[in-house]
Amino acid sequence: MxxxxxxxxxxxxxxxxxxxxxxxxxxxxxxxxxxxxxxxxxxxxxxxxxxxxxxxxxxxxxxxxxxxxxxxxxxxxxxxxxxxxxxxxxxxxxxxxxxxxxxxxxxxxxxxxxxxxxxxxxxxxxxxxxxxxxxxxxxxxxxEDCLAEDRLLTAPQRVANYILGHCPDGSTTFSFRLPFQKNVLAGKLGLAPEALSRAFSALRRSGVTVKGRMIEIHDRNALERF
Amino acid sequence: MxxxxxxxxxxxxxxxxxxxxxxxxxxxxxxxxxxxxxxxxxxxxxxxxxxxxxxxxxxxxxxxxxxxxxxxxxxxxxxxxxxxxxxxxxxxxxxxxxxxxxxxxxxxxxxxxxxxxxxxxxxxxxxxxxxxxxxxxxxxxxxEDCLAEDRLLTAPQRVANYILGHCPDGSTTFSFRLPFQKNVLAGKLGLAPEALSRAFSALRRSGVTVKGRMIEIHDRNALERF
DNA sequence: AACGCGAATTGACCTCGATCAAATAGCCGG
DNA sequence: CCGGCTATTTGATCGAGGTCAATTCGCGTT
CATH class of the missing domain: 2.60.120.10 (Jelly Rolls)
Structure with missing residues (x-):
């Protein structure tokens, strides 16, 4: 060093x-x-x-x-x-x-x-x-936010929240690129990488698709209702 | 008010x-x-x-x-x-x-x-x-302490930590009275009251007995090893 | 374009804790 | 001391997420 x-x-x-x-x-x-x-x-x-x-x-x-x-x-x-x-x-x-x-x-x-x-x-x-x-x-x-999310939300809900936090106001469709590997996001959300992966899968029917680090949201409203 | x-x-x-x-x-x-x-x-x-x-x-x-x-x-x-x-x-x-x-x-x-x-x-x-x-x-x-405990420890381990935090240094046996109802402690530790109760039960064989709000520790070392 | 490697996904299984219900304990007031 | 009521305990069941393993994907390098 x-x-x-x-x-x-x-x-x-x-x-x-x-x-x-x-x-x-x-x-x-x-x-x-x-x-x-x-x-x-x-x-x-x-x-x-x-x-x-x-x-x-x-x-x-x-x-x-x-x-x-x-x-x-x-x-x-x-x-x-x-x-x-x-x-x-x-x-x-x-x-x-x-x-x-x-x-x-x-x-x-x-x-x-x-x-x-x-x-x-x-x-x-x-x-x-x-x-x-x-x-x-x-x-x-x-x-406090992490603690409350862990205690109140399921894995897919936490991921949905994370995605919504990256969604610009007013957009119904959006995409963004994760700034780090998925296993880092898993750790941040208090999940095992496998659980994160399953949460993304669960969100597919709420209009979220994932390709590598690219996350695409097709229907923000569906995500908000998750 | x-x-x-x-x-x-x-x-x-x-x-x-x-x-x-x-x-x-x-x-x-x-x-x-x-x-x-x-x-x-x-x-x-x-x-x-x-x-x-x-x-x-x-x-x-x-x-x-x-x-x-x-x-x-x-x-x-x-x-x-x-x-x-x-x-x-x-x-x-x-x-x-x-x-x-x-x-x-x-x-x-x-x-x-x-x-x-x-x-x-x-x-x-x-x-x-x-x-x-x-x-x-x-x-x-x-x-941070709560978040880390939630993510790293089981219910009995969280209760054991809570008890140890009330144990004066140097004592092998100890008792103290909970300053609030058990359902408040449950909430604090991120557990349902039933889960807290089960955690106390699990700690019985590590020398912890409970009577109402009175908690008695018979073997601090066993608790530390939990 | 192809290959290699690590990340990610998927499958299977298990455990912990939540939830709901019933029973018991214990505290408080009369 | 007794009764009532709330807190707590215990039982049963279920689901979420962890763990382990196998497979696939995707990224980077050649």
Whole structure:
């Protein structure tokens, strides 16, 4: 794992993330002070659950998933982060301990923002503190959304919801390409890959067809009624 | 629902919560400025998911559960808050919209802290912002914990974990009284009451006995191995 | 265009937990 | 102490999803 400085395209990706969108250039530059970039191979672990972490991370390219490990070696995905997303920020306020492990999906480039710098800035910059609180809330809501879906919905319903979340408003027919392999989507939805596959099959009669990563929706209304 | 001012025993409960523990008296008083108290009957709904809320809430007595509603009318519990716990705080940073509904379990007395006041204070008091971020992180971690347990553990394993979380360090035998009805614990663990009951039965041979709300653990090590 | 390999799909089987119903326990009020 | 009512337990049944294995698909490389 090589450590490099941010280059200008790294900065562009970072500054394009939602975290920075309301921050001034000066505040953003202060946050990025001392940030470094690391490159990871597929399956590399960035940090383990309960490990001390002194950075907040951002995906510059690739994908990262957070997961918890069961005693039997199984992994339960907690979240998946695409390019432009920050993660690992809650450790700053939980004794610098990671709440989950993080692993790269495919080759990934990750920015690491210094936690100490960020906390210090948050103390003197209300706008930075605000951006952090919003980030914490979005991530908290994501976990709640997963929990509620797991507890309330069947596999096909979860997949239908996922698809509808990618459907632009107003469209009855639509197609999109999954940004990752299906086994990643399965993990995100709390399913075994076989169950995901069966859920897509079940959705065929509600107008969903699948070819490789391409998902086509022929009747949004049928999907909403699923 | 009658709205009252905080009395001194209300203040004592509030100031005893973890949120306030590191705040100065001056900061705490500022946070409690304009706070009111409401009394709720069993099953009263405090707010509905997606509803606009302009308070952060604290349980002064009783219990409150956050839940999501499925299309079929079923409810999935997200969290249960006992006396002294704050909740509903993430709405402040998510467009003032509640991420879940809240309902009183039994008669409950609830304090409402003014969101606008709290946000404003957080902007000028780094210690208040810090307390808020810590609160957001604890709640995020709770949701992650539930999600991971649901995805990784069987019902008896979840119950065993819950029991172990109430077992003081170093004790091999222990007993405690559930602070709520068993059907509340079932909801918290994402189980039907019958499944909880069966899980307790399954744990009998690992040294757990149950009489009403009293739970007795005869062999902590057996429970850890479950 | 063809080939190889890993991802995905499909089949079969099993287990866990939900649901519904009936019986029992235990708590509270009189 | 007794009775009533709700919570809890237990029994029976069923379905969803996990697991394991075999087959097929599709993507990438040559």
């Amino acid at each position: 090589k450590t490099l400085r941010l280059n200008s395209s790294d900065r562009t990706v970072l500054l394009g993330s939602r975290f920075f969108e309301k921050l001034s250039a000066a505040a953003s530059n202060a946050v990025l002070e001392g940030a470094v970039v690391t490159n990871h191979e597929e399956h590399d672990v960035l940090f383990h659950q309960d490990e001390t972490v002194d950075s907040v991370f951002c995906v510059l390219s690739g994908l990262v998933r957070l997961y918890r490990l069961g005693k039997d070696g199984r992994e339960a995905d907690i979240a998946v982060f695409p390019k432009g997303e920050l993660f690992g920020e809650s450790a700053m306020f939980l004794g610098n301990r990671a709440t989950a492990s993080a692993r790269a999906i495919g080759s990934s480039t990750i920015a690491r923002l210094d936690s100490r710098n960020l906390r210090s800035l948050a103390e003197t910059h209300p706008d930075i503190a605000q951006a952090l609180m919003e980030l914490l809330c979005r991530h908290g809501q994501m976990a | 009658k709205t009252l001012r905080l009395n001194s025993s209300d203040r004592t409960v509030l100031l005893g919560s973890r949120f306030f523990e590191k705040l100065s008296a001056a900061a705490s008083n500022a946070v409690l400025e304009g706070a009111v108290v409401t009394n709720h009957e069993e099953h009263d709904v405090l707010f509905h998911q997606d509803e606009t809320v302009d308070s952060v809430f604290c349980v002064l007595s009783g219990l409150v559960r956050l839940y999501r509603l499925g299309k079929d009318g079923r409810e999935a519990d997200i969290a249960v808050f006992p006396k002294g716990e704050l909740f509903g705080e993430s709405a402040m940073f998510l467009g003032n919209r509640a991420t879940a509904s809240a309902r009183a379990i039994g008669s409950s007395t609830i304090a409402r802290l003014d969101s606008r006041n709290l946000r404003s204070l957080a902007e000028t008091h780094p210690d208040i912002a810090q307390a808020l971020m810590e609160l957001l992180c604890r709640h995020g971690q709770m949701a």
